[in-house]
Amino acid sequence: MTDIAFYTLSALAIWSGWRVFRVDSMIRATFALMVSFISVAGIALLMSADYIGVATVFMMAVEMMVMALFMVMFMMNPAGLNPMQMVHQYRFSIGAGIVAFIGLSVAVLATNLPHNPLPAGRDTMRDLGIELLGASMLIFETAGVTLLATMLGAVALSSRNGRFGNSEEGALPPGLHPGGTPAGRKVEKGGGHGGHGGHGGHGGHGGHGDHGMKESDKAGDKGDTDAGHMHHHAPAPDEDHQHTPKKEH
Amino acid sequence: MSFPVAFLIMLVFLLFGIALAAILDGVIYRRIAGRPGIPVLMPFYRAAAHLSRQRIETEAPDRLNWFLAIGGYIAVGAVGLAVVPLGPESAVIGIKTSVVLWGACEALVVVLVFLHGWSPNSPLALIGAYRYVAIGLPIMLLSMFVLIAAALPAQSLDLREIVISQEDIWNVIRQPLGLPLFLLLGLSLTLRGPFDYADSTDLAGGTAAEDSGAYRAGWQVARLTMLVGFSAVAATAFLGGYLGPVLPGPVWLALKTLVVMVLVIGLSHLLARMPVARMLGLIWKVLLPIAFVDLLLAGLVALA
Numbered sequence: 001m002t003d004i005a006f007y008t009l010s011a012l013a014i015w016s017g018w019r020v021f022r023v024d025s026m027i028r029a030t031f032a033l034m035v036s037f038i039s040v041a042g043i044a045l046l047m048s049a050d051y052i053g054v055a056t057v058f059m060m061a062v063e064m065m066v067m068a069l070f071m072v073m074f075m076m077n078p079a080g081l082n083p084m085q086m087v088h089q090y091r092f093s094i095g096a097g098i099v100a101f102i103g104l105s106v107a108v109l110a111t112n113l114p115h116n117p118l119p120a121g122r123d124t125m126r127d128l129g130i131e132l133l134g135a136s137m138l139i140f141e142t143a144g145v146t147l148l149a150t151m152l153g154a155v156a157l158s159s160r161n162g163r164f165g166n167s168e169e170g171a172l173p174p175g176l177h178p179g180g181t182p183a184g185r186k187v188e189k190g191g192g193h194g195g196h197g198g199h200g201g202h203g204g205h206g207g208h209g210d211h212g213m214k215e216s217d218k219a220g221d222k223g224d225t226d227a228g229h230m231h232h233h234a235p236a237p238d239e240d241h242q243h244t245p246k247k248e249h
Numbered sequence: 250m251s252f253p254v255a256f257l258i259m260l261v262f263l264l265f266g267i268a269l270a271a272i273l274d275g276v277i278y279r280r281i282a283g284r285p286g287i288p289v290l291m292p293f294y295r296a297a298a299h300l301s302r303q304r305i306e307t308e309a310p311d312r313l314n315w316f317l318a319i320g321g322y323i324a325v326g327a328v329g330l331a332v333v334p335l336g337p338e339s340a341v342i343g344i345k346t347s348v349v350l351w352g353a354c355e356a357l358v359v360v361l362v363f364l365h366g367w368s369p370n371s372p373l374a375l376i377g378a379y380r381y382v383a384i385g386l387p388i389m390l391l392s393m394f395v396l397i398a399a400a401l402p403a404q405s406l407d408l409r410e411i412v413i414s415q416e417d418i419w420n421v422i423r424q425p426l427g428l429p430l431f432l433l434l435g436l437s438l439t440l441r442g443p444f445d446y447a448d449s450t451d452l453a454g455g456t457a458a459e460d461s462g463a464y465r466a467g468w469q470v471a472r473l474t475m476l477v478g479f480s481a482v483a484a485t486a487f488l489g490g491y492l493g494p495v496l497p498g499p500v501w502l503a504l505k506t507l508v509v510m511v512l513v514i515g516l517s518h519l520l521a522r523m524p525v526a527r528m529l530g531l532i533w534k535v536l537l538p539i540a541f542v543d544l545l546l547a548g549l550v551a552l553a
Contacts, residue, residue, distance in 0.1 A: 027367055028311070031360065051406075054349045061356035062386065065363065069382055125345060125406070 002046055009046075013039035024083040026071045034064040048118045051125045073158060255339050258499055263330055266477030266506070267470060268292075274514050281518050296466050304462035311368035318365035319464060322471035325354040325361065329478025333485045334409045336498040347408045348396050351482055355392060358438050358475065359385040362447050365468070366456030377455025380525050381447035385437055387532045388444065392434040394540035395427045398547035399486045408482075412490040421487040423550075426543035428487040430536065435479045435513045439472050442517030446525060448472075480509040 016035040023029050037060040044053035087093065118124070132140055172182040271292035279286060306312075331341040332351055344350065359382060366378025400406050402423065403414035411420075421428045437444035448455040460468050484490060484505035491498030523531070 027364075028314070031314070031364065034360070050344060050346045051349065054344075054346045054353055058349060058353040058356050061353065061360050062389070065356075065360050065382060065386065068363075069379075 006043060006046055009039045009042040012036075013043075021087055023086065026075065026084070026086070027068050029086050030064050030068040030071070034060050037064075048122075048124055051128055070154065070158065252341070255335055255341050258335060259330055259341050262481075262499075262503065263327060263474065263477055266330075266480075266510070267473045269507070270473045270476050270510055270514070271296075271469075273511060277511070277514050278518050281515075296469070299461075299466035299469075300463055302462045304464060305459075307369045307371050307459050310370050310459075314364045315368040315464070318361045318368060319467045319471055321357065321361045322365070322468070323474050325357050326471065326474030326476075326478040328354050329475070330481050332408055333481040333502070334412055334490060335502060336491050337413070338409065340409060343409065345405070345407045348400055348406045348411070348486075351408075352389075352393060352396065354478075355389050355434070355438060359389065362440065362456060366447060369459035371459045373452045373454070373458045374456045377447045377449070377452045377458070381440070381456070383525055384444060384446045384528055384532070387529065387537065388434055388437045391430055391532065391536055391540045394537075394544045395424075395430050396486065398424055398544045399427055401544075401547045401551045404551075408485055408490075411486055412492060415489045416492060419487065419489045424487075424543055424547055426539060426546075428483065430540050430543065431483055431487065432509075432513060432516065433536070435476070435483060435509075436517055436520075438479050439476045439513065439517075441472075441476075441513065443520040443522045443528075445517075445522065446528075449522065476510060476513065477506070480506045480513065483509045 013036045016032045016039065019032040020029045020036070023032060038057050041053045041056035041060070044056060047053075175181055272289055275288045275291050279288065328342065329351055332344075332347040334340040334343075340347065342350065362381050362385065363378045366374040366376075366381070399420050400411055402420070403410040405411065405414075415423075433444065436442050440446075440448045446455075448457045452458060454460075457465065457468050481502065484502060488505045488509070489501075490505070491502045493501035493504075496504075522528075
């Protein structure tokens with residue numbers, strides 16, 4: 001019975017993990033990943049890790065929801081419904097995948113995995129609590145503070161009155177000296193920014209023409225409405241794509 | 250009580266609960282609006298009408314997620330009911346972390362309502378989905394605080410232990426802030442009244458705008474299932490669950506669940522809805538600190 005459950009959950013975890021890379025939408029990919037994690041949580045339940053198993057379901061549901069929301073917000077793909085390629089940098093990712101697979105397989109095969117069934121009536125939650133607030137406290141607290149800082153950063157980035165003023169009025173970082181030109185990235189000359197994440201490292205970016213077009217359209221519209229405001233930091237504006245390169249990629 | 254018996258009682262409980270909730274919704278709405286009559290059969294006529302109609306699909310929907318959202322919403326509501334103990338040592342899902350399991354169900358509701366609005370590929374449904382996520386996530390944090398506070402006197406995350414810890418005094422008296430805050434969460438979980446940012450009429454039905462035929466009936470049943478599940482959990486965590494004199498345990502549980510259900514339905518028709526931004530401010534700046542005070546007080550009492 002436990003074996004059947006284990007194999008079913010494992011198969012589901014692997015299948016949904018594979019789907020993450022085969023579907024064509026950020027939302028589908030996110031929730032496929034959630035299903036994969038929840039299957040692993042089920043396996044944790046089979047291993048009598050009650051709390052960790054159930055808490056994983058809880059955390060992953062919230063986490064994936066937040067992740068989907070932020071991805072859609074930052075990627076300018078309003079619904080996450082526009083089909084987009086979820087995979088890029090093929091050669092590098094294939095190489096990384098093979099290396100990771102070999103590494104993990106070696107680790108699993110070489111480790112002498114413990115085989116000590118839990119005595120009946122053992123309170124695993126109590127053990128976990130003592131571990132969390134005892135020997136491992138420093139690790140978990142460090143991770144907690146790091147995550148908190150990340151959350152604050154995400155909120156600062158996404159809020160309307162962000163770090164450098166109201167985003168609807170065209171927020172710019174202040175100058176390095178009083179009255180100086182705005183600091184931060186300077187606008188490059190010319191347009192033709194195809195939205196391709198050539199410099200890589202931008203997780204989950206579709207990097208496709210269709211996507212890039214949308215962004216430049218949007219930026220173009222903005223340029224029309226408050227062009228006067230923007231001009232002082234765009235030295236020689238190109239006719240069509242004057243503000244496109246302002247986007248960070 | 251053996252597992253099959255408990256399971257059977259839960260099933261009957263659920264079906265009666267759904268029917269009763271649908272009837273109560275109509276009756277309470279009419280009472281508040283000052284209209285006479287008790288429309289007992291109305292919800293059943295409406296369900297039959299939905300079921301007999303054909304289903305209309307939007308252009309390029311995500312069929313799998315659409316179906317899973319409705320089915321999943323029913324499932325998490327039913328799990329909520331299943332963790333509730335009917336008597337000592339007789340919950341359908343009797344695990345030591347049942348409060349956390351209920352928390353996981355709450356979290357999954359946000360995901361499922363979002364998917365329900367996302368999958369039809371239609372603007373109004375999508376707006377409803379995003380609005381709901383913005384409100385549904387912070388209101389869930391609030392419920393974590395009050396549930397942990399309710400678990401503190403029992404020194405256990407098991408709802409069975411939490412009921413036993415209420416033998417002398419119910420949590421609703423011991424922690425007066427808990428139940429009112431938890432009821433707000435119930436409004437959000439069942440997409441009702443002031444927290445109905447997903448399915449409200451200003452979006453022509455929001456996430457349910459594109460539901461038709463059996464899916465429309467299914468989604469309404471799912472919301473009612475969640476209402477029953479939530480009411481049972483609230484009655485157990487704050488009103489002593491199956492505890493009570495003379496009558497058998499399950500009857501007490503049913504009565505208390507009914508009280509919570511009437512409260513939630515009444516509130517959903519009495520309270521006004523506010524803009525999303527103001528509601529977010531209210532949740533983060535007022536309700537969450539109150540919930541934290543609730544947890545703090547419970548913690549201090551536990552230490553004393």
